[in-house]
Structure formats: C-alpha cells, structure tokens
Amino acid sequence: MKNIALGQYYPARSPLHRMDPRIKLIIAVLYIVAAFLCKNLLGFALLAASVVLLVILSRVPLKTVLGSLKMVVFILVLTVAINIFLTKEEGAEPLWSFWIFEVYTKGLYSALFIALRILSMIIGTCMLLTYTTTPIALTDALERLLSPLRHLKLPVHEFSMMMSIALRFIPTIMEEAEKIMAAQKARGAGFTEGNLIKRIKSLIPILIPLFASVFRRAFELATAMTCRCYRGGDGRTRMTTMRMHAMDIIVLIVSVAALAGIVSCNYWNIGYTL
Amino acid sequence: MSIKLELQNVTYYYGKGTAFEVKALDNVSFAVKERSITGLIGHTGSGKSTLAQLFNGLEKPTEGKVLLDGADIWDKKYKGGRLCFRVGLVMQYPEYQLFEETVFNDIAFGPRNKGMSEDEVKQLVMDAVSFVGMTPEILEQSPFDLSGGQKRRVAIAGIMAMQPEVLVLDEPAAGLDPAGRADIFAGIKRYRDTTGASVIIISHSMEDMAEYCDDVIVMHKGKVMLTGPKDSVFADSDKLVAAGLDIPQITRVMRLLKENGLDVDASVCTKDQAVAELIRAFKLK
Numbered sequence: 001m002k003n004i005a006l007g008q009y010y011p012a013r014s015p016l017h018r019m020d021p022r023i024k025l026i027i028a029v030l031y032i033v034a035a036f037l038c039k040n041l042l043g044f045a046l047l048a049a050s051v052v053l054l055v056i057l058s059r060v061p062l063k064t065v066l067g068s069l070k071m072v073v074f075i076l077v078l079t080v081a082i083n084i085f086l087t088k089e090e091g092a093e094p095l096w097s098f099w100i101f102e103v104y105t106k107g108l109y110s111a112l113f114i115a116l117r118i119l120s121m122i123i124g125t126c127m128l129l130t131y132t133t134t135p136i137a138l139t140d141a142l143e144r145l146l147s148p149l150r151h152l153k154l155p156v157h158e159f160s161m162m163m164s165i166a167l168r169f170i171p172t173i174m175e176e177a178e179k180i181m182a183a184q185k186a187r188g189a190g191f192t193e194g195n196l197i198k199r200i201k202s203l204i205p206i207l208i209p210l211f212a213s214v215f216r217r218a219f220e221l222a223t224a225m226t227c228r229c230y231r232g233g234d235g236r237t238r239m240t241t242m243r244m245h246a247m248d249i250i251v252l253i254v255s256v257a258a259l260a261g262i263v264s265c266n267y268w269n270i271g272y273t274l
Numbered sequence: 275m276s277i278k279l280e281l282q283n284v285t286y287y288y289g290k291g292t293a294f295e296v297k298a299l300d301n302v303s304f305a306v307k308e309r310s311i312t313g314l315i316g317h318t319g320s321g322k323s324t325l326a327q328l329f330n331g332l333e334k335p336t337e338g339k340v341l342l343d344g345a346d347i348w349d350k351k352y353k354g355g356r357l358c359f360r361v362g363l364v365m366q367y368p369e370y371q372l373f374e375e376t377v378f379n380d381i382a383f384g385p386r387n388k389g390m391s392e393d394e395v396k397q398l399v400m401d402a403v404s405f406v407g408m409t410p411e412i413l414e415q416s417p418f419d420l421s422g423g424q425k426r427r428v429a430i431a432g433i434m435a436m437q438p439e440v441l442v443l444d445e446p447a448a449g450l451d452p453a454g455r456a457d458i459f460a461g462i463k464r465y466r467d468t469t470g471a472s473v474i475i476i477s478h479s480m481e482d483m484a485e486y487c488d489d490v491i492v493m494h495k496g497k498v499m500l501t502g503p504k505d506s507v508f509a510d511s512d513k514l515v516a517a518g519l520d521i522p523q524i525t526r527v528m529r530l531l532k533e534n535g536l537d538v539d540a541s542v543c544t545k546d547q548a549v550a551e552l553i554r555a556f557k558l559k
Binding site: 184 | 332365371373387388436
C-alpha cells in the first residue's frame with residue numbers, strides 16, 4: 001500500500017521551490033502546449049534544454065527524477081514501437097523490412113519526437129509541480145487562478161477546499177485501510193486467494209468499514225469546521241499570501257519567449273520537420 | 275502452570291534498511307502462562323502494539339523467536355495451523371472493523387473463515403454473545419445501529435467466536451465509561467474461565483491491570499522492564515515511578531501510609547487486599 005506514489009513532494013530549498021505556485025502552474029500549462037507544438041529538431045532541442053534546466057534548478061536528485069519515470073516506461077516503449085513500425089512513408093525506400101514490418105526514416109523521427117514529447121512533458125510538469133510544490137499550495141494556487149470565475153457564480157473556493165481536504169486525507173485513509181486489513185486478517189480473512197470474483201468479494205470486509213469511517217470523518221470534520229465558524233469562501237482572509245517576486249516575472253517572460261521561439265521554429269523549418 | 279506463549283530475544287525494526295528505521299522492540303523475552311490473564315503495560319511508543327501483531331503472526335520479528343506451545347511459529351516445519359485462529363487479536367478500536375448487515379453475520383465472519391459448519395458457527399456465535407454479556411436479540415440488528423460500547427463488545431465477540439487459545443486485546447477498554455470498562459473486563463474473564471484460554475491485555479491503565487490481571491509485563495522504551503505476578507511487580511513500585519509510569523491508586527495510597535509511619539505492605543494493588551492489610555495493621559497497633 002505504501003508504494004503508491006501520491007504527492008511526491010521533495011522537500012528542498014531551491015529557486016523552483018521558492019517560486020510562486022501560480023506562476024509554476026501557468027508555466028506548466030505553457031510547457032505542455034510547447035511540447036505539443038514542437039515540430040522540428042531545433043524546437044525539441046529547446047524543449048530538452050529547458051527540461052535539463054528545470055532539473056538543475058529544482059535540486060531534486062537525478063535518481064528521484066528517473067524513478068518517477070518508471071510508471072511511464074510501458075507507455076513510452078509502446079508508443080515508440082507503434083511509431084517506428086506503423087509509420088508509412090509514401091514513395092520512400094524502407095530502411096529495413098521484415099515480414100509485415102517496414103521501417104522508414106520518417107517513422108524513426110516521429111518515434112524520437114514522440115518520446116521526447118512524453119519525457120519532457122512528464123519531467124517538466126513533475127519538476128514544476130509535484131516535486132517542488134506541496135499539494136496544498138497547488139490547490140491554493142489553482143483557487144486563486146480560477147477566482148475570476150467566481151463572478152460567474154462558480155463555487156471556486158468550495159471546489160479547491162474539497163481538493164485540499166481530499167489530498168490531506170489520502171495518507172490518513174491509507175493508514176486506516178492498513179489497520180482494517182490487519183484487523184480482518186486477524187479474523188482469518190484472505191485477500192489473495194481464489195478467483196477474481198472471490199477476491200473482489202473478499203474486499204467487502206475492508207471497503208465497508210473504510211467507507212463507514214470516511215463518512216464518520218467527514219461528519220466530524222464538518223462539525224469541527226462549523227465550530228470554528230467556517231461558512232465558505234465569502235470574506236475569508238488567508239494565512240499565507242502569495243507574492244510574485246522579480247524572479248517569478250523573469251521566469252514567466254523567459255518561458256513565454258521560449259514558447260514563442262518554439263512556435264517560430266515551426267515557421268522557419270530548421271532541422272528535420274515532420 | 276505450563277507456558278502457552280513465549281517470546282525469546284525478540285527484536286523488531288520498522289522500516290529495516292530505510293532512512294526511517296526505528297527499533298520498536300529490543301531483545302524482548304517473556305512467557306505467558308496457560309489460563310492466565312497477563313497485562314502488558316507501557317507508555318505510548320513503548321512497543322506494546324507492535325508486540326500484539328507479533329503474537330498472531332501479522333508481523334515477523336526481525337530477530338528472535340515467537341513460540342506457541344513450544345513450537346516456533348516462523349519455523350518452516352511449523353504445523354500449528356493458521357495462527358490467527360489460535361491467537362485471536364482484538365486490535366485497538368475494534369468497532370471500526372464491523373461490516374456485516376447483522377451482528378450475527380459479523381460475529382460469524384471469523385468462525386466461517388475457519389471453515390466451521392453453520393451449526394457450529396451458530397453455537398460459537400451464541401457462546402461469544404454470552405461471553406460479552408449481551409442477549410441474543412441483538413443478533414438481528416445492524417452493527418452500525420449500536421452504541422459505541424455495544425459495538426466494541428460485538429467486535430470482541432467476533433474474535434472470541436473463533437475460540438482462540440490465546441486472546442490478545444489491545445486497549446480493549448479505551449474510551450469507554452467505567453460501566454463499559456467493567457462490562458468488557460467481565461466478559462474477558464468469563465471467556466478465560468469458560469474456555470481455559472490465556473489472555474493478554476495491553477493497556478496503560480494501571481487500575482485495570484491491578485484489578486483484572488494475574489501477571490504483569492512492563493515495557494519501557496522497547497525493552498521489558500519488569501515481569502512477574504502482579505503483586506511482585508507492583509511491589510517494585512519505585513521502579514515504575516522512576517520510569518515515569520503510573521501506579522495503581524490503591525498502591526499509591528498504601529505507599530503514602532507507609533511513608534507516614536503506618537506499618538503496611540505497600541505492594542498491594544486491589545481494594546480487597548488493601549482493606550485486609552489495613553485491618554491487620556490497625557489490629558497490631
């Protein structure tokens with residue numbers, strides 16, 4: 001249970017950790033857009049350079065960064081294989097062929113690009129968000145970025161409060177689940193025997209007490225919040241205020257410039273273009 | 275009396291080999307006698323709850339042995355059957371593990387997992403309900419409609435219904451009012467007297483230990499500090515006080531009387547003993 005990686009915040013003191021989470025959120029969105037707009041070698045070179053820069057700036061050990069890629073290795077290998085073997089280039093000689101498989105230059109390039117896209121997207125957003133920003137700061141930033149939607153009568157504060165509470169209680173509920181599992185094992189319950197239906201059935205003794213306890217906790221939390229006069233977002237002030245520093249502005253400008261650079265690379269067609 | 279459960283030089287680490295390695299138990303050895311009620315006392319973090327999970331094999335000791343009837347439960351050749359049915363463990367706040375639609379089905383969960391026939395299950399459930407001092411009417415109710423104290427008793431009955439030879443209870447009376455506490459302990463005693471099982475009660479309440487236990491084991495910082503019959507342990511009350519542990523109120527009163535010149539035995543720990551001791555002391559005067 002413990003190896004479920006959720007919120008892999010890596011505590012450290014780095015320029016990326018110090019940045020305003022709102023700016024990080026915006027840059028992460030720009031980043032994903034950039035990764036998809038990239039169409040030629042120079043653009044990808046820019047993208048790869050920014051990934052390296054982010055990793056260095058975050059002061060997260062390389063081992064941890066690479067560890068986070070374990071989950072996507074399968075997807076990566078699959079997409080690369082599909083791109084290599086299934087891309088057909090009209091009128092060109094295959095570089096290599098075997099049975100129904102034919103490999104073209106175009107396929108190799110598109111496989112390379114898609115791999116770079118996935119890798120830079122995952123490492124980039126991990127560096128900007130999960131590793132260097134606490135989940136609470138992230139939902140807080142999201143609330144502030146979305147706060148103009150308040151005027152459209154959308155419950156922005158309530159939405160982000162729900163997110164924060166959900167994130168806050170993940171470890172608590174995992175601990176609770178472990179306790180209940182131990183308790184049911186002590187009553188002779190087995191979770192790993194039998195066929196699929198039997199195994200699903202064997203989860204009932206865990207899930208029902210877990211749901212009961214989640215609801216109990218929810219009611220208790222609601223009561224506790226009411227006791228402290230919580231009544232929603234109107235007129236609430238904050239304990240932490242988010243301030244943009246010169247650094248944040250500079251980084252934002254650099255990122256927008258980089259995005260503009262990538263877009264213009266597409267026009268000038270530098271390097272191999274798809 | 276012969277020995278039922280024994281720990282030999284048990285050491286236990288949490289997160290062995292990681293940065294978060296914690297030594298929860300350090301070279302712990304003690305024995306639990308057949309048919310006895312043994313109290314396991316200690317501060318929070320003294321390793322009590324870790325011990326509970328070692329008794330029924332939920333956790334494996336990093337070093338050392340756990341012996342049930344003299345057989346090492348982690349030995350490859352161990353043939354004692356599934357341990358959870360022989361050593362019943364009631365975890366802390368067991369009422370949160372109730373899940374069935376009726377109290378009957380919930381108590382029957384353990385015996386059914388043990389593979390008993392429905393007739394046997396019915397008998398075991400009836401027995402368990404009477405151990406914890408409840409009436410059969412409750413069996414058709416939903417466990418979620420009961421009061422906190424009732425839920426606790428149903429959850430304990432769920433373990434008793436497996437008829438374990440050793441019953442381990444982790445803080446069985448935590449958070450209950452005095453009447454609720456008395457009900458729980460009376461139930462545990464009834465179970466021991468009827469089935470002849472050994473009982474281990476984990477608690478930090480010296481009053482409860484003094485009242486209901488035969489033997490006492492005092493844990494301190496992952497080690498066994500004192501062990502033996504409760505009178506001899508509470509006779510060492512200086513040591514308990516030095517370790518920052520509570521002593522039973524009766525023992526405290528008797529210690530004060532002795533300090534102030536009354537010639538009494540300061541090791542007594544129950545009301546009846548204290549009354550007898552005071553009468554004796556005053557008769558001597």
